[in-house]
Amino acid sequence: MTAEELAPPARGRRRRWEEVPIPLRAEVAARLGAEVTAATSVATGFSPGVAVRLTLQDGRRVFAKAVARDWNRDTLALHRREAEITAALPPAAPAARLLLSVSRAGWTVLVLEHVPGRPPRLPWQPKELALVLAAVDGLSKLLTPSPVSAAPASELVGFADGFKRLRQRREAAGDPLDDIDPWAVRNLERLELLEASWSGSVRGDTLCHFDLRQDNILIQGSRVTFVDWAQALVGPAWLDLACLLPSVAAQGGPAPWTIFGSHPLGRSVSEEVLAPVVAAMAGYFLLRQSLPPPAGMPTVRAFQRALGLPTLAWLRHICD
Ligand SMILES: Nc1ncnc2c1ncn2[C@@H]1O[C@H](COP(=O)(O)OP(=O)(O)O)[C@@H](O)[C@H]1O
Ligand SMILES: [Mg+2]
Incomplete structure (x- = not known):
């Protein structure tokens, strides 16, 4: 990119x-x-x-x-x-x-x-990315078992249903989904099935931040701090890594699959377990890119559109 x-x-x-x-x-x-x-x-x-x-x-x-x-x-x-x-x-x-x-x-x-420091530089630089990826590993170890009572990822409502809602829109409103990636539209039923397996894939006992992105990370020297914990939930140790990687790719870093499979948190995760999570994330971004922006958030849809691209590329890499 x-x-x-x-x-x-x-x-x-x-x-x-x-x-x-x-x-x-x-x-x-x-x-x-x-x-x-x-x-x-x-x-x-x-x-x-x-x-x-x-x-x-x-x-x-x-x-x-x-x-x-x-x-x-x-x-x-x-x-x-x-x-x-x-x-x-x-x-x-x-x-x-x-x-x-x-x-x-x-x-x-x-x-x-107040945390001193700054977000990682964009486009992502190899050294800072390595620092953050190591910190994500450390974070998951520190937060397993979850020290906080938070909702289980497997019970998350209104997340793993993007492809389903796109399919319903096509059926109910006859919407040709012209603004959605053609591969996704061709594979809508298959992707809907995949995202529906989200719950089975995200069992775990780690407290996951679940909104890991460059703008929720601060670096000072070799110290990495994760901010903005509003979305935290309990899931598998590798979930935060999977959530972070599409944004890394969208912000100038390597493709998700080149990192996930060699990272200590990702390398033992089978594609069968990973696929529903990547499908759920892709469906989330693809659906949202076409919805009106939430109140007071005029810029978020364009950002979600940009994150949808590498997420979908990851899904195709797994599925094709
Ligand atoms: N404790 C903190 N100390 C210093 N800067 C922070 C702190 N928490 C967040 N920030 C900076 O402020 C920005 C917005 O904070 P954040 O909690 O992520 O808000 P939002 O909910 O709008 O995403 C972050 O991108 C980060 O750069
Ligand atoms: Mg934030």
């Missing part, structure tokens, strides 16, 4: 810290024990709310996220989930600790430890 073909930036529409109601900001300052003197918005990430580095009067730095129900109802639930998961992560986890969260009157504010 050339630089021109890189996925669009993982950036949404950020809100300003000053848009958080004054009483909530005052409560945050009171609980932190210091006033906020500067707020610098962070561009990366899609959640339609505030993501900001705060400087406090005593010189400390913290990271905050905030969202209102009116901005996006689903994001409010995700932020609340992120607070629960993050608070329950073991201290040794390579994650930012939750300092406090405030949820009331249709708002949630999370304040986390």
Whole structure:
């Protein structure tokens, strides 16, 4: 993939810290024990709310996220989930600790430890990719068995049904699915069967981040930190590796199959077990690329379209 073909930036529409109601900001300052003197918005990430580095009067730095129900109802639930998961992560986890969260009157504010560093450079560089891939291995070991009670991946609702919903759209509405890859459309029934085996493939007892991507990773020297734990669930140790790889390919890295089969987490996973997961991810992206964007997230569909390409290429590599 050339630089021109890189996925669009993982950036949404950020809100300003000053848009958080004054009483909530005052409560945050009171609980932190210091006033906020500067707020610098962070561009990366899609959640339609505030993501900001705060400087406090005593010189400390913290990271905050905030969202209102009116901005996006689903994001409010995700932020609340992120607070629960993050608070329950073991201290040794390579994650930012939750300092406090405030949820009331249709708002949630999370304040986390500020992680120094930056996301991996794009296009992906071999050294940073190797560092991150090793960190994913370490993460899965640390989080097995899952130290957090989270939903099992096998019971995930509204995920492994993209091809089914595309097939239903074709049948019910006579939609020719012109905007969907022709190979996928030709193989729709077969791919629907494959994604339906998701539940059987994702049994496991590892806490998986389940949203691993360049914009949810921070690197400082050789230290890798994983942020944004809202989607975490319990599944097999290799699930996070499988989820990360399509985005690596979409952002200038190697094809997923060239990494998965030689990675310590992926090499013992049979194609029979892997295929339903890749099918579910491909169906997820292909369906979403054609749906209207969620509230406050005008850029996410183009990003999902770009991630769908290497995911589908991986699926074809397994299926053909
Ligand atoms: N604890 C933190 N310290 C410093 N920067 C962070 C921290 N958490 C996230 N970030 C940066 O802020 C961006 C947005 O945060 P994230 O939690 O991923 O929000 P979103 O839900 O919008 O994806 C990330 O891409 C990352 O670069
Ligand atoms: Mg994020």
